[in-house]
Amino acid sequence: MSKITIDRYDLALLDALQRKGNATNATLGEQIRLSASQISRRIQRLEEDGVIAGYVALLAPAALGLGVTAFAQVILERHDDTATEAFEGAVASMPEVMDCFSVSGDADYMLRMVVPDLAAFSELTMKRLPRLPGVARVKTSIALHTVKQTHALPLDHLTQPSKPRQRVRYAES
Numbered sequence: 001m002s003k004i005t006i007d008r009y010d011l012a013l014l015d016a017l018q019r020k021g022n023a024t025n026a027t028l029g030e031q032i033r034l035s036a037s038q039i040s041r042r043i044q045r046l047e048e049d050g051v052i053a054g055y056v057a058l059l060a061p062a063a064l065g066l067g068v069t070a071f072a073q074v075i076l077e078r079h080d081d082t083a084t085e086a087f088e089g090a091v092a093s094m095p096e097v098m099d100c101f102s103v104s105g106d107a108d109y110m111l112r113m114v115v116p117d118l119a120a121f122s123e124l125t126m127k128r129l130p131r132l133p134g135v136a137r138v139k140t141s142i143a144l145h146t147v148k149q150t151h152a153l154p155l156d157h158l159t160q161p162s163k164p165r166q167r168v169r170y171a172e173s
Contacts, residue, residue: 073107086133
């Protein structure tokens with residue numbers, strides 16, 4: 001794994017792209033005080049280095065009729081490779097499951113799901129999730145309202161003194 005060096009311009013660029021990923025290079029250049037061609041080269045390098053993983057449009061679930069956000073803690077019957085691979089493969093094919101994390105603690109997995117309504121939530125949690133391969137128990141919670149939701153990663157830690165295991169190194173420019 002190669003080291004990546006970023007400077008204050010890269011940090012500002014990453015921050016701006018997280019907040020408005022469809023901004024033009026000219027707009028980004030005005031914000032960051034670099035030329036559009038410098039922005040383009042920096043973006044290309046950050047993409048090649050794997051710092052920028054891709055671009056998406058964030059859709060409003062409620063505007064699309066997905067009014068229920070829920071979370072599920074899933075406990076598996078067994079913890080061997082076959083059981084976890086079967087469960088993970090089944091979950092990966094479920095469009096309602098937005099995120100699935102293998103977690104520590106009482107549960108084996110934590111899922112974030114979106115569905116249109118309580119009937120769809122009931123179908124998902126009472127019939128479909130418990131029937132997934134290897135599932136022993138499912139515990140769910142419905143989000144009542146969103147307090148904070150962001151996709152912008154915190155970047156301040158990159159300007160702190162480097163830790164030996166960090167892949168990205170900050171350099172003053």
